[in-house]
Amino acid sequence: MANLSPTIADVARHARVSIATVSRVVNGTGPVIPQTAERVRAAIDELHYVPRTAARVLASRKTNTLGLLLPEIGGAFFSPLLRGIEAEAQAAGFDLLIHATSHIPHASSPVPHRPLGMHNTDGLIVFTQSIDDAEMTRLSAINFPFILIYQTPPPSLNVPSITIENKSGAQKIVEHLIDAHNCRRIVFLRGPEGNEDSEWRERGYRAALEAHGIAYDPTLTAIGGFNEEQAHSAIRQMLADGIEFDAVFGGDDDTAVGVISALRRAGRRVPQDVAVAGFDDIPIARYLTPALTTVSAPIEQVGREAVGQLVRLIRGEQAEGQVLMRTELVVRESCGCLSSSQSPT
Amino acid sequence: MANLSPTIADVARHARVSIATVSRVVNGTGPVIPQTAERVRAAIDELHYVPRTAARVLASRKTNTLGLLLPEIGGAFFSPLLRGIEAEAQAAGFDLLIHATSHIPHASSPVPHRPLGMHNTDGLIVFTQSIDDAEMTRLSAINFPFILIYQTPPPSLNVPSITIENKSGAQKIVEHLIDAHNCRRIVFLRGPEGNEDSEWRERGYRAALEAHGIAYDPTLTAIGGFNEEQAHSAIRQMLADGIEFDAVFGGDDDTAVGVISALRRAGRRVPQDVAVAGFDDIPIARYLTPALTTVSAPIEQVGREAVGQLVRLIRGEQAEGQVLMRTELVVRESCGCLSSSQSPT
DNA sequence: ATGAAAGCGCTAACAG
DNA sequence: CTGTTAGCGCTTTCAT
Numbered sequence: 001m002a003n004l005s006p007t008i009a010d011v012a013r014h015a016r017v018s019i020a021t022v023s024r025v026v027n028g029t030g031p032v033i034p035q036t037a038e039r040v041r042a043a044i045d046e047l048h049y050v051p052r053t054a055a056r057v058l059a060s061r062k063t064n065t066l067g068l069l070l071p072e073i074g075g076a077f078f079s080p081l082l083r084g085i086e087a088e089a090q091a092a093g094f095d096l097l098i099h100a101t102s103h104i105p106h107a108s109s110p111v112p113h114r115p116l117g118m119h120n121t122d123g124l125i126v127f128t129q130s131i132d133d134a135e136m137t138r139l140s141a142i143n144f145p146f147i148l149i150y151q152t153p154p155p156s157l158n159v160p161s162i163t164i165e166n167k168s169g170a171q172k173i174v175e176h177l178i179d180a181h182n183c184r185r186i187v188f189l190r191g192p193e194g195n196e197d198s199e200w201r202e203r204g205y206r207a208a209l210e211a212h213g214i215a216y217d218p219t220l221t222a223i224g225g226f227n228e229e230q231a232h233s234a235i236r237q238m239l240a241d242g243i244e245f246d247a248v249f250g251g252d253d254d255t256a257v258g259v260i261s262a263l264r265r266a267g268r269r270v271p272q273d274v275a276v277a278g279f280d281d282i283p284i285a286r287y288l289t290p291a292l293t294t295v296s297a298p299i300e301q302v303g304r305e306a307v308g309q310l311v312r313l314i315r316g317e318q319a320e321g322q323v324l325m326r327t328e329l330v331v332r333e334s335c336g337c338l339s340s341s342q343s344p345t
Numbered sequence: 346m347a348n349l350s351p352t353i354a355d356v357a358r359h360a361r362v363s364i365a366t367v368s369r370v371v372n373g374t375g376p377v378i379p380q381t382a383e384r385v386r387a388a389i390d391e392l393h394y395v396p397r398t399a400a401r402v403l404a405s406r407k408t409n410t411l412g413l414l415l416p417e418i419g420g421a422f423f424s425p426l427l428r429g430i431e432a433e434a435q436a437a438g439f440d441l442l443i444h445a446t447s448h449i450p451h452a453s454s455p456v457p458h459r460p461l462g463m464h465n466t467d468g469l470i471v472f473t474q475s476i477d478d479a480e481m482t483r484l485s486a487i488n489f490p491f492i493l494i495y496q497t498p499p500p501s502l503n504v505p506s507i508t509i510e511n512k513s514g515a516q517k518i519v520e521h522l523i524d525a526h527n528c529r530r531i532v533f534l535r536g537p538e539g540n541e542d543s544e545w546r547e548r549g550y551r552a553a554l555e556a557h558g559i560a561y562d563p564t565l566t567a568i569g570g571f572n573e574e575q576a577h578s579a580i581r582q583m584l585a586d587g588i589e590f591d592a593v594f595g596g597d598d599d600t601a602v603g604v605i606s607a608l609r610r611a612g613r614r615v616p617q618d619v620a621v622a623g624f625d626d627i628p629i630a631r632y633l634t635p636a637l638t639t640v641s642a643p644i645e646q647v648g649r650e651a652v653g654q655l656v657r658l659i660r661g662e663q664a665e666g667q668v669l670m671r672t673e674l675v676v677r678e679s680c681g682c683l684s685s686s687q688s689p690t
Numbered sequence: 691a692t693g694a695a696a697g698c699g700c701t702a703a704c705a706g
Numbered sequence: 707c708t709g710t711t712a713g714c715g716c717t718t719t720c721a722t
Binding site: 005025026040041045046048049050051052053054056057058063072077078079082083095096097098099100110111112114115117118119120137138142171190229233254257258259260264284286287288289290291310 | 350370371385386389390393394395396397398399400402403407419421423424427428430440441442443444445455456457459460462463464465483487570573577599602603605606609628629632633634635636689
């Protein structure tokens with residue numbers, strides 16, 4: 001293979017200077033006389049020189065890259081999140097390394113394989129359910145910069161985190177269903193087991209019920225798993241079981257999509273027969289039929305904020321601790337509010 | 346900060362062996378007596394030792410990671426693609442590094458900043474429109490392993506690539522519109538400027554027209570940009586311009602979503618008044634209202650195949666060259682075929 | 691303003 | 707089976 005890639009020494013020789021000088025012009029560190037710098041620059045692009053990251057990292061002990069840990073990459077939700085993170089990371093001069101932490105029973109090696117960590121990143125953005133408490137404790141103990149998104153830290157740990165107003169957002173939308181549309185039997189479809197967002201949204205759902213004197217009926221909640229397919233089956237099952245309801249609050253927008261699909265196939269009209277609401281306001285939400293009433297969460301913003309804080313942490317500055325991002329009710333058609341002749345909001 | 350992370354030397358000292366021995370048990374290279382190995386292992390997890398990637402890479406000249414270059418990360422399309430790539434990379438024992446090549450006017454540095462390249466990956470998967478021909482030529486010249494997806498190589502370069510049957514897929518679906526639904530004035534909404542997939546799909550569209558003796562009408566094509574919003578406006582504009590049509594073939598599924606939305610808002614029923622079809626068969630396609638008729642492309646499969654070939658390339662084995670993945674017509678409701686009482690296909 | 695040289699932490703011969 | 711040692715390519719004092 002091509003082992004012939006030039007090193008800093010080659011450039012130095014070519015420009016008739018020392019490697020230290022080359023390093024200086026490459027990094028803009030230290031003073032170099034313009035003429036010398038010019039020679040070096042010429043040598044660099046004549047040789048197509050590209051510094052080796054590994055050597056750089058080893059010598060400088062800084063990677064200049066940020067790591068993002070996700071449980072899996074999928075769902076419309078991740079696009080804006082990644083966009084936000086990508087953009088801000090780049091603006092801050094960091095590269096981004098993403099890893100989806102699926103099943104890794106890689107038990108053969110004596111050292112636990114961590115694709116992303118202090119050995120190859122300067123800091124980590126950790127999404128819900130992508131590392132366990134033990135690992136979090138370890139990272140915290142060695143004082144490695146990391147920040148949680150869509151997840152609050154375990155009580156014992158003082159780690160900055162960014163979350164959104166799940167409970168009040170959920171409560172607002174459910175109350176809208178109740179107040180504006182007279183719904184009384186409202187289904188809630190949970191996210192994946194142990195998902196924190198889902199738990200808070202459920203609390204909001206119950207709070208709304210309670211505030212309006214509607215008894216909580218456990219048969220009206222099931223698991224939607226934050227994905228269309230599971231949500232579709234869940235509703236289908238409820239229908240088959242003869243459970244009656246006049247509205248569905250999906251745990252998120254993907255869920256709502258599955259719900260609408262299942263309802264329609266069962267001959268129920270949305271929103272005339274059943275009102276439907278989601279959460280997140282993913283990009284396609286406004287283009288669905290009917291356009292989805294949902295809670296707008298500043299997903300991209302969460303990404304940007306996460307990077308911002310992480311970078312501050314890395315620089316040794318103070319982090320803000322817990323950040324709670326505001327959510328907002330977005331009323332469209334699926335709850336029964338607007339007619340279909342509106343333009344997208 | 347925590348500079349105290351242990352090195353291989355610490356472990357060696359702790360286990361009373363040489364660093365070479367530690368290296369052996371960590372990597373499973375060379376023979377080590379079980380007792381010794383055990384001591385080393387004990388030292389390793391007592392010290393929480395994690396090998397430094399940079400040092401490893403520098404010494405071994407292998408990064409064990411794959412790079413993925415994308416123009417931007419967004420759209421429902423990427424989920425399955427990333428899933429496929431992630432899964433296969435992991436199975437092959439590689440880490441994955443993703444970079445979205447947005448605007449980088451980082452012109453200040455004398456060395457071109459390449460977030461991903463031979464300096465930090467063993468090979469690259471290159472998505473459409475993420476690097477230019479010059480860069481491709483450079484990579485090819487230094488014999489660096491990389492593979493193109495959703496993009497054919499420039500004629501002068503012999504680079505393996507994975508593409509899908511865009512033209513025949515598009516032709517099939519347009520012919521379905523013509524044959525099964527009697528459509529004659531079919532709109533086509535292009536993808537982003539210069540997008541190769543879009544160009545082939547347009548050829549398929551025109552071929553279908555031609556095969557049925559329908560004259561190509563340039564006023565029936567516009568730019569949808571492969572995203573809901575642009576597609577929405579495009580259709581809106583056409584409607585405003587008084588252009589008549591009985592079907593729309595969106596360049597991809599996201600486009601189709603925007604199209605349906607725009608039609609509904611203009612009071613046109615889908616599929617009764619206008620038939621709509623997409624391309625890609627993204628996960629939500631079957632859950633839309635109406636369920637989307639589209640061309641199923643094995644997106645996840647493309648990802649897996651890309652990794653497979655790239656790994657082969659990296660190992661110095663022969664790559665297969667150009668791979669063309671089959672596409673398949675998926676008939677659902679938006680073209681007018683199925684009733685809405687079906688269960689999702 | 692520039693150069694010399696000492697590492698950074700690890701792998702990979704090569705000895706023994 | 708285990709230890710020694712020479713780099714890997716670069717950054718970074720410390721001299722000059």
